[in-house]
Amino acid sequence: MSLLEVQDLRVTLRQHSTSTRLLRDVSLSMEYGKVLGLVGESGAGKSMVAKAILDLLPKKAVIDKGEIKFNQNSLLRLSVAERRKLLGKDIALIPQDPMVSLNPVRTIGTHLSEGLTHHLGITKAEARKQSIALLDEVLIRDPERVIDAFSHELSGGMRQRVLIAMAFSCSPKLIIADEPTTALDVTVQKRVLSLIRMMQRKQNTSLLFITHDLGVVAKICDQVAIMYEGRVLENTTAKQLFHSPGHDYTRALIDAMPRFDQPDKPILPVSRKLKEQLQAETREVDQATYND
Amino acid sequence: MTDPLVSANRLSVSYRIPKTLPWEEQQYFEVLKEVNFEILPGQRLGIVGESGSGKTTLGRAMLRLVKLSSGQLLFDGENISTLKQSALRPMRQRMQMIFQDPQSSLNPRRRIANIVTQPLIAFGKLPDRSALRETASTLLERVGLNPDLIDRFPHELSGGQRQRVGIARAIALEPKLLVADEIVSGLDVSSQAQIILLLESLSRDMDLTLVFISHDLSVVRKLCDSVIVLHQGRIAERNSTDGLFRFARHPYTRELIRAIPLPEIDDNWLDQNNDTQSKGGLAMQIKNATVLVTGANRGIGRAYIDELVKRGAKKVYATARTPSEIKTSHANVETHPLDITDRDAVYQLASKLSDVDLIINNAGVNMMSALVASDGLDAARAEMEVNYLGTLSMCQAFAPVLKENGGGAILNMLSILSRVNLPLMGSLCASKAAGLSLVQGVRAELAAQNTAVVAVMPGAVDTDMSKDFPPPKMAPADVVSAALDGLEEGLEEIYPGEMASGLNQGLSADPKAVEKELAGYLPG
């Protein structure tokens, strides 16, 4: 039984007279307590999947078809208010850029406790106490001071810790991490990844981890889905992916990575032929589903 | 030796921090702090650092695009640190830059043709305007772009295309020096690979000196032949790319390298606490190292061979006076005869094994001889000959080899007896003490060439040399393992085992008490 089930999700951006497919019948399935990596280059549609789950799709993007089932319930059939009750409580987000994801005019404490009072209905004083405990849990030194600080007083790594604390604060069942370490320095990235996995294991949360970095995938993910132009090309286990990638595109991505431990390994850009082939496939898919 | 193209001497850049009140003292923020480096013609230098390390400022300072606050900067032999912008202008043909953000570095109101030919026009190298389109097309082709793009505006191109336009503009004047600032950081891995390959071929074809600024060590490793690691405005480490990655010395560099997530499944990677810092000395990774071990035929030496192979050393040269005694079946272990007291032989071997980057001076003798109580100097002489002079020969002969290979390390097997004395073995102790002194001296002498010099001082070890010692005795494998751990961690003095570390602590607390206690410790 799986926690999250995305079935044949098709999203189209309708702008003026043109319409662009953003997601082409995407299917994913996430098990309880597992980490699913969603991998692709920019424009592959990986963030769009997250937005569809979080009800953050742009106004002009329409879900044409498909289903998102969370805990056996269809998210798309819920009312706006019902969905808001889930967001932040059962489904939480760790955003991409910690530098801009905290409101500059509100204190760290406000950020943390407003979620707690809103979703758990506890008092402000209690929420503050819990917030301090949460900051302590994500290994922030001196949480009593940090709780009254503003985001600009914290470093990037600290901010991401705060955001992780926010995400885990209501013990959600699913966390969507949208490139959570892309904006961070590599040493900070490692610490933040460690923290995310520690918290994930502690609370047995399912984690949808969106990234473009196969290196990060290798370190944190159990399952991987490779995306290209709004399609899922390959859906496999992480072990399988690095052992013997199933799709040519996956192999091409691995081949394009420079590796510091293998200086003599040639780096090969994804070949034009492969890209053309993939694009042709996309066109085929679009034509086949044109009348759906 | 060729003259450097760029050479910086105590280069500093600082910014004024705006004062709130006029009578306050002016505060400065130092972005670069007395940086020294040289770039040879044709070199591909990577500058690596995290955000805020000053790497972008360093790149811009090299081209005098920011004001230098002090220090000297030579370009092509000419001092440009204080030249006026107008005087710099003609030199700018020889130094160009590619910027991090192609969106902001291309003027949004100009067409691509105008952007790429702008340098040529600025220097009057395109007197005939009718040739503009043709020249622009040629430049675009050189960077692998479709020449049809010349009439487009920058915002009509993709990120990778824009970055190529930036490259085309930078190479239009055929500069000698090209500074590329984080130019692949915003790109997908596929475009990134294309840009790296393009830079590689351009720098080869055009005889460019390339300064490649990046936070990504993997890319730098691929593209550059030498690296500067910047940390908080200072150069933490400079080495050949190979040298840096094989024995990263600065704790910061090591942390950087350890933090790179390789595309390999490794469940433990995230659990490795990357807060364990080095103990301040130079460190070296055994993986992929080429190691020479002396005295490899017995006890500890043998253990070294096994442990080195286990830890992924690329090659191990096992030496002994009688190499036939070395028993090993590993393919990457090579045996050589060596008597370290034979200075010529040592030098001969050094000229042969030019790829060594770790020397483990393990060979030693113990004549079990007292000082005053023994007659004659033979025992003492023999011990000094091997334990001190032989080791010194090794250091002398191999120091240049290590330097050539980027620094490397020398690990000398001493004993806790280097620090304390045992009755009836005074002669050995004296030679071991000389060995410790040797380590300290050599370390000081080789600091400039980035060579780690480490002393390993175990207590009693269970080998045939110390068969007369009472237990407890350490297994050789444990000693070796502790020694290599210490080396990888950056320790300068390693005390494997409880006995050694206990004595070391005792010595720093109360040396007299240790002396008293040891007076009763008698072998045999």
Add this chain to the structure above:
Amino acid sequence: MSLKQFLQRLLLALPTLFGVSLVVFFLMRVVPGDPIAMMTPPGATEADVAQLRALYGLDKPIITQYVIWLGALFQGDLGTSISLRQDVFSLILERMPATLELAFLSTMIAIALCLILSLAGAYFRDRIIPRAVDAIASTAQAVPDFLWGLIFILLLGVAWPLFPISGRINPRLDHDLVSQFYLFESLIKLDFSLALELLRHLLLPAIALALPMTGIVTRLLKVSLEETWKQDYITMARARGFSRWYILRKEALRNALIPTVTLGGVQLTFLLGGTVLIEKLFSYPGIGNMAIGAVIQRDLPLIQGLILTFAVMFIVINLLIDLSYSWLNPRMRHG
């Protein structure tokens, strides 16, 4: 704002004040045109002119004149009005409350309109309301206060005479107000019929003054709210299940106000400066109306005094804006 930053702002105001005094003083003297000629009534004799010169110290070197003038200024002595033959300082003090009441009411109207319009424009996602807000704001902004005044006079004073179009209070009305702050005093005394009468006079000029500021600030605030809405921390808040209205109020508004406040300050000074003409248009007895009279009467000391008064008010407004800016933006508070 830390005390240090407040000190800094005060210090920055000093050279501005000094510059203002220089401009006020020399503008009248250095540019072509003789101030005495400006002052003298037609048909004055040479001797009269010379006497007047000596009286105002205009026969001394210009630097000396400036120093004397500045010295008097520091003692609160702005000279004597030529046309009204009264102390300039007390004249200004007497007329100032009328202008302050007008400006205050106008500012309140502007702020209220701005908040309502921009929040409505940002909250509703349909096609009609945001567009209507845009249209209202651009029109309010495009038409200057002078024209708004004329339109109101024509429409609400002449075509449908709902409001009086001149003065501050019906001159035939008996009242026992002791201060010059008529409206405030009547409100404090709970005399609502009088307050209403005063408001009827105030409303048209106040709205005319408020509209351009409302237009420009509403537009900026709405754009700013929309920009803020795209920020990642708003996306975060949405992903945490808060409602649109809650996020708009708690997360977006204060951030959106930060860029708006600076512009609002500039607009506030424009509003205050606009009183000059609006008071003239509605024959409202404030310092603005007095200023135009002074120029037409060529009353040099009064003109100087009034310009200085405006300048000081502007500088105070800017200081207040700086203070509110740092209150809004925690980044400023900690230096």
Add this chain to the structure above:
Amino acid sequence: MADATAHYPSPWRDAGLVTGSLIVISFFAIAILAHWISPHDPLEQDLISNLLPPFWVDQHDPAFLLGTDSLGRDLLSRVIHGARIALTVAVLAAGFAAVLGTVMGLIAGFYGGWIDSFISRLVDIWMSFPAVLLSIVLVAVLGTGLHSVVIAIGIIDWTRFCRVIRAETKVQREQDYVAAGRALGLTGPAIILKEILPNLLPVLMTLFCLEMGIAVVVEAILSFVGLSLSSDAPTWGGLIEEGRQYVHEAWWVMLIPMLCILTLVIALNACGEGIRRVYDPVMHK
């Protein structure tokens, strides 16, 4: 790289810009052709037929399409000639303010340092005066006449340009394309003129349109207080002032010039906004 295929919207598609510029162009045409199209001499008095109403009111005289003022002068002709004065002032004053303000703004924004502090302080001082009062005083000091009006408006309103151009220049200066220009050895003035200024043109054009509108209004205000040109010159402001006196008897004397100003100002605003919408990549970001 938000949108690799973004294009500037076509100026012809922007309804505001098209309508606005059509109106402004027709005002210019009327102003230029004033001599030929006005039915009467704007100064010709006819005291018998004074305060005649316009054509849509009863008792109008078909010879005076928009009626007459208190001295019996033809309102239509006066308004047409008024357009000429208004637009002359608008173009000259806005041009003066634009040149002064842009030069100061570019210098302050690009070079920074003491020169920036100096110019900023100057702007602060300027902004500490109520603009309308200052222009009235200036004209009073300079004497009435076209040149004093132009100078008064220009000298006061350069700060509008200076502030915006300075801020925009500061933004542009931090862009890498300026650093790229420096890396090519371009001198400061060359970078300002060739790299930065072209990027500021849309902003400048917008400001210029808005400033023309402001100048039209300020000129009307000056005429209204009797300080613009000679008192019988057919200015819109003068007409309004006159109309204000007879507003209860002959509201049209005030209404007609007012509508002219209103239309022109709104049209100029529409042009300015349109230019900003269509051409300004700085704002598009």
